[in-house]
Amino acid sequence: MAPNDADEAKILDQWTHKLTQALQILDLKLDQELVLELARKSADSVTHAAAPITAFLVGYAAALEAGTGSAGSKAASTASITKAADVAFRLCEDALQQEHPHPEPGAKGWTHSAQ
Structure with a gap:
């Protein structure tokens, strides 16, 4: 089953947060x-x-x-x-x-x- 738009947005937000933390771009509002x-x-x-x-x-x-x-x-x-x-x-x-x-x-x- 493919994720719906809300699920995809949540996954993208989590990924963005994880990646910005790992890259030490702590204050970025993407x-x-x-x-x-x-x-x-x-x-x-x-x-x-x-x-x-x-x-x-x-x-x-x-x-x-x-x-x-x-x-x-x-x-x-x-x-x-x-x-x-x-x-x-x-x-x-x-x-x-x-x-x-x-x-x-x-x-x-x-x-x-x-x-």
């Missing part, structure tokens, strides 16, 4: 809906395997922009996550609008930042 939506959009607009890659890269880009450890504030972290997610969502929309949904690297995004 926006699971944002991450899941990012994964869904990238899987639908590019390819299924784009989901985890997109989620990882958005998190990585956000961490680079916000700073690490005590160098970054929660406000800076939230803003950088929003910015990185917005870039990924725009690329997904662009991919859906193209005949061949494979976005060009650097076509949009943070190309001006020389990352």
Whole structure:
């Protein structure tokens, strides 16, 4: 029997808590809906395997922009996550609008930042 949405949400919450504790990211308030939506959009607009890659890269880009450890504030972290997610969502929309949904690297995004 497959778990229902409430069971799945509970399992995901438990897993997120366990993983953040193990990674010693003790004060993280993860926006699971944002991450899941990012994964869904990238899987639908590019390819299924784009989901985890997109989620990882958005998190990585956000961490680079916000700073690490005590160098970054929660406000800076939230803003950088929003910015990185917005870039990924725009690329997904662009991919859906193209005949061949494979976005060009650097076509949009943070190309001006020389990352």
